[in-house]
Amino acid sequence: MTDMADTAQMQTDVAGALRTPDGRPLKQALAQAERRAKIRAFLLVLPLLAFVLLTFIIPIGQMLSRSVLNDTFSANMPALTEWFRENPGAQPDEAAFEALVLDLRVARESRTQGAVGTRINYEVPGTRSLFTGTARRVDSLEPPFREAVLDVDENWARRDLWAAMRSAAQPVTLNFYQAAVDRKISPEGRFQRADDQSRIYVKLFIRTFLLSLVITGLCLILGFPVAHLLAVLPMRKASLLLILVLLPFWTSLLVRTTSWMVLLQGQGVINNTLVALGILSDDGRLAMMYNQTGTIIAMTHILLPFMILPLYSVMKTIPPSYARAARSLGATSWTTFRRIYVPQTVPGIGAGAILVFILAVGYYITPALVGGATGTLISNQIAFHMLSSLNWSLAAALAAMLLAAVLVLYWVYDRIVGIDNMKLG
Amino acid sequence: MSGTSVRDAFVEFERVQKSYDGETLVVKDLNLSIPKGEFLTMLGPSGSGKTTCLMMLAGFETATHGDIRLEGRPINHIPPHKRGIGMVFQNYALFPHMTIAENLSFPLEVRGMGKSEREGKIRRALDMVEMGDFGGRRPAQLSGGQQQRVALARALVFEPELVLMDEPLGALDKQLREKMQFEITHLAHNLGITTVYVTHDQTEALTMSDRVAVFNDGKIQQIAPPDELYESPQNSFVAQFIGENNTLEGTVKEIKDGVAVVELDDGELIDAKPVNVERPGDRTLVSIRPERVEFNRERLRAGVHTLKAEVAEFIYMGDIFRTRLKVAGRDDFIIKTRNAPDQRRLQPGEEIEIGWLPEDCRALDLPTR
Numbered sequence: 001m002t003d004m005a006d007t008a009q010m011q012t013d014v015a016g017a018l019r020t021p022d023g024r025p026l027k028q029a030l031a032q033a034e035r036r037a038k039i040r041a042f043l044l045v046l047p048l049l050a051f052v053l054l055t056f057i058i059p060i061g062q063m064l065s066r067s068v069l070n071d072t073f074s075a076n077m078p079a080l081t082e083w084f085r086e087n088p089g090a091q092p093d094e095a096a097f098e099a100l101v102l103d104l105r106v107a108r109e110s111r112t113q114g115a116v117g118t119r120i121n122y123e124v125p126g127t128r129s130l131f132t133g134t135a136r137r138v139d140s141l142e143p144p145f146r147e148a149v150l151d152v153d154e155n156w157a158r159r160d161l162w163a164a165m166r167s168a169a170q171p172v173t174l175n176f177y178q179a180a181v182d183r184k185i186s187p188e189g190r191f192q193r194a195d196d197q198s199r200i201y202v203k204l205f206i207r208t209f210l211l212s213l214v215i216t217g218l219c220l221i222l223g224f225p226v227a228h229l230l231a232v233l234p235m236r237k238a239s240l241l242l243i244l245v246l247l248p249f250w251t252s253l254l255v256r257t258t259s260w261m262v263l264l265q266g267q268g269v270i271n272n273t274l275v276a277l278g279i280l281s282d283d284g285r286l287a288m289m290y291n292q293t294g295t296i297i298a299m300t301h302i303l304l305p306f307m308i309l310p311l312y313s314v315m316k317t318i319p320p321s322y323a324r325a326a327r328s329l330g331a332t333s334w335t336t337f338r339r340i341y342v343p344q345t346v347p348g349i350g351a352g353a354i355l356v357f358i359l360a361v362g363y364y365i366t367p368a369l370v371g372g373a374t375g376t377l378i379s380n381q382i383a384f385h386m387l388s389s390l391n392w393s394l395a396a397a398l399a400a401m402l403l404a405a406v407l408v409l410y411w412v413y414d415r416i417v418g419i420d421n422m423k424l425g
Numbered sequence: 426m427s428g429t430s431v432r433d434a435f436v437e438f439e440r441v442q443k444s445y446d447g448e449t450l451v452v453k454d455l456n457l458s459i460p461k462g463e464f465l466t467m468l469g470p471s472g473s474g475k476t477t478c479l480m481m482l483a484g485f486e487t488a489t490h491g492d493i494r495l496e497g498r499p500i501n502h503i504p505p506h507k508r509g510i511g512m513v514f515q516n517y518a519l520f521p522h523m524t525i526a527e528n529l530s531f532p533l534e535v536r537g538m539g540k541s542e543r544e545g546k547i548r549r550a551l552d553m554v555e556m557g558d559f560g561g562r563r564p565a566q567l568s569g570g571q572q573q574r575v576a577l578a579r580a581l582v583f584e585p586e587l588v589l590m591d592e593p594l595g596a597l598d599k600q601l602r603e604k605m606q607f608e609i610t611h612l613a614h615n616l617g618i619t620t621v622y623v624t625h626d627q628t629e630a631l632t633m634s635d636r637v638a639v640f641n642d643g644k645i646q647q648i649a650p651p652d653e654l655y656e657s658p659q660n661s662f663v664a665q666f667i668g669e670n671n672t673l674e675g676t677v678k679e680i681k682d683g684v685a686v687v688e689l690d691d692g693e694l695i696d697a698k699p700v701n702v703e704r705p706g707d708r709t710l711v712s713i714r715p716e717r718v719e720f721n722r723e724r725l726r727a728g729v730h731t732l733k734a735e736v737a738e739f740i741y742m743g744d745i746f747r748t749r750l751k752v753a754g755r756d757d758f759i760i761k762t763r764n765a766p767d768q769r770r771l772q773p774g775e776e777i778e779i780g781w782l783p784e785d786c787r788a789l790d791l792p793t794r
Contacts, residue, residue, distance in 0.1 A: 324505075
């Protein structure tokens with residue numbers, strides 16, 4: 001009896017770590033026993049891991065690097081870049097202009113003068129033509145180059161232009177982030193606010209976050225009762241209602257947005273009905289589109305299911321006995337709602353709110369179609385820089401800031417509500 | 426059959442009916458009076474209407490017809506939060522986002538009670554259920570039995586005169602359940618509160634209650650103290666629902682001197698006490714408790730009818746022996762004997778004769794099937 005107990009018992013070595021009867025450390029034995037299962041589990045998630053890496057991590061990394069890395073100037077204007085490196089802080093001399101002419105000659109042959117001009121144009125508006133125009137005549141220029149270049153265009157003497165070129169010569173730059181927060185470096189090297197008319201991004205960021213907050217709030221107010229109804233209705237009716245909630249998901253986003261346009265426009269269904277009923281005069285038609293109202297209405301509708309579903313999944317798990325218990329303890333229905341029901345739905349409110357808010361902050365199609373001038377969001381500006389102005393670095397900087405802001409909000413949410421409290425369904 | 430007419434009833438149901446769909450009645454013409462301080466249990470199978478009655482009393486369901494009175498006042502139209510009735514729910518319904526102390530504080534806060542007064546009452550209530558050290562914990566950190574105690578304390582903390590309990594011990598294991606049965610009964614009697622307790626567990630009903638109302642089919646089948654209910658069931662439903670029972674079908678042959686002679690379907694005769702059979706020729710279901718059957722010939726009263734039986738199975742259960750017999754063409758006749766030193770252990774296949782005192786065997790109505 002004692003012998004058996006001894007052999008069956010785990011042996012303990014000097015350090016106090018457990019060992020198996022044949023003397024191997026227990027941890028090692030455990031790792032070996034579970035290795036196969038772990039490898040199998042890893043192989044199962046491998047495809048998804050590869051997919052996420054390829055389609056999510058790498059593009060985001062690229063975007064982030066593009067926002068600080070732009071070698072258009074340094075790659076295409078090597079001589080001038082070299083001069084900037086050798087003469088820190090110096091004003092352009094003859095050598096600098098010689099380097100400029102040399103670079104422009106090469107650029108003309110490889111047809112990159114436009115790209116370089118565009119790069120400097122980001123910093124000093126209206127200078128793209130300076131590069132393309134000068135490059136056309138660069139072959140005929142003779143020394144002394146300073147006079148010759150200034151002869152072609154006296155704008156080449158501008159100090160802000162040379163400051164811009166100097167900063168563009170560095171491939172790693174924070175210029176785009178400066179631009180994204182409406183700041184610029186003055187020719188004297190001071191950090192200052194951009195001119196009034198080019199100060200748009202901060203305002204747009206603020207508008208984006210404010211509108212997203214309003215949309216999230218509206219989704220919560222509208223979605224809460226619906227989710228509650230879904231949770232308390234008998235199964236058959238609830239699933240019918242759930243289909244109605246999910247119906248928008250099965251319709252194209254574009255179709256939903258354009259149908260809002262049909263409803264909201266000046267000659268649209270709502271205005272026509274109100275005029276026909278005599279509530280509005282014909283000249284008093286409401287402007288519900290191409291402004292913030294349009295963006296709010298359409299986006300609230302589109303994002304509503306993202307609020308309802310997490311709320312519903314949480315509410316379904318709250319047994320009605322809690323409300324009954326509260327009532328039997330003497331609470332009015334309002335107190336019961338406020339102190340017993342709502343606190344228990346917080347995980348759903350948190351999940352729904354953060355989902356809707358993050359989606360709203362990055363929303364693009366709907367504000368582009370119904371937003372007009374005052375209802376567009378930062379995403380529309382990002383798209384503009386991606387598709388029209390081709391300033392990808394600025395687009396990347398704006399997107400990175402959006403990403404950072406969302407991550408900060410996520411962190412704040414975690415501190416206040418707790419991520420593990422969130423229930424997405 | 427009907428509620429006893431108690432003067433100064435504390436809780437009173439008068440001709441109460443309840444229907445959920447307008448087609449069928451869940452509660453049919455319920456009359457019930459509960460005097461102050463009584464521990465009344467509503468016992469019945471699921472769907473018998475007992476929980477509906479409790480919910481009507483609590484105010485979560487409205488009676489379709491009839492009056493429910495509390496201290497003589499009709500309460501049909503008083504919302505639940507103004508009734509001042511404590512309630513313990515099946516799954517305790519402790520608010521998960523509040524600590525134990527906050528849970529207990531809730532009913533006092535909604536009554537606008539001051540902080541110091543609240544704290545005193547919470548302390549007393551928690552001490553009462555021996556949970557004084559748990560005030561700062563969350564419900565999820567407690568075991569089922571502890572949650573049960575807290576739920577009880579919360580239902581009592583605002584000092585209601587009436588407490589309703591809806592199968593409160595259903596989720597506990599057997600040992601804990603028995604302990605809590607004992608504690609709840611003691612607490613209720615010590616505080617002098619009136620308790621209405623709903624359960625489908627007949628042992629629970631018998632051990633805890635002053636009176637038990639047996640529900641079936643939306644009606645009270647019998648309302649009586651536990652011993653009376655067990656020993657003198659008024660109809661075949663009660664007899665079969667409470668405790669274990671042997672039943673035999675037959676026809677009444679004669680009724681004389683308070684003893685009915687019943688002819689079983691295979692022609693054998695037995696003695697029984699007529700309960701709700703009236704005249705010879707009535708079909709009847711006779712019921713006899715397994716522990717009242719005697720097979721020791723010397724202990725049987727002379728002159729009583731006996732039945733031939735064959736032992737089918739002997740089961741040793743520790744404190745008792747349970748023997749299954751073949752009697753009158755059926756093989757599910759059970760007798761229970763105490764495991765005493767002189768007790769004989771019957772062997773399967775053994776032929777014996779069984780009998781009983783006529784008053785232990787009750788001739789009841791034959792349930793319609």
